[in-house]
Amino acid sequence: MLLILLGVLILHLLILILLIVSTAVSAWSVTGGSTTDLWYSCLTNNGGYHCRPASNEDWIQAVQALMILAVLFCFFSLVAFLYQLFKLVKGGRFFFTAIFQILASLFVMCAAIIYTVMSPDDADKAFGYAYVLAWVAFPLSLISGLIYIVLRKKE
Known part of the structure; x- marks a missing residue:
């Protein structure tokens, strides 16, 4: 049982790290010498690196808010797991x-769907690794949530 709990905890921490990195890193889309993330659009110019804030469009603000909520809810679920691990009655499930x-x-x-649909289409644009990390965090956190539904507290 201890190995299962340790494995679930490591998976949860991995998901939290993936969410934080994908929210904070400047690599949601890459175009030539420029990178764009949720917060800034940066351009490499003559050895310098010049950044300007992301656009004020509603869709990018929705993506920002959803990613912040994802990080917060993942953190709250970690806190709830640790609390329930010590306070939950035997045989109880980790529903919260x-x-x-x-x-x-x-x-x-x-957030990833909104970014995919609403981001401007450029011929040489590619999605960056932070975007991929967000898509990797999605099924991992869904699987983790389903594991918590099945998991029961034992002695």
């Missing part, structure tokens, strides 16, 4: 943890 984790996965999915 599961609900928070599934909500975090839904927020990540919605």
Whole structure:
């Protein structure tokens, strides 16, 4: 049982790290010498690196909000898991943890879909690794949430 709990905890920490990195790193889309993330658009110019704030469009603000909510709900589910691990009665299930984790996965999915649909189409644009990390965090957090639903507290 201890190995299962340790494995679930490591998976949860991995998901939290993936969400934080994908929210903070400047690599959601890459175009030639420029990178764009949720917060800044940066351009490499003659050895310098010049950044300007992201646009004020509603869709990018929705993606920002959803990614922040995903990080917060993933953190809240970790806190709920640790609390329930010590306070939950024997045989109880980790429902609050599961609900928070599934909500975090839904927020990540919605943010990535909005970014995919609404980001401007350029001929030489490619999605960066932070965008890929967000898509990797989605199924992992959904699977983690489903594991918490099944998981029961034992002695």
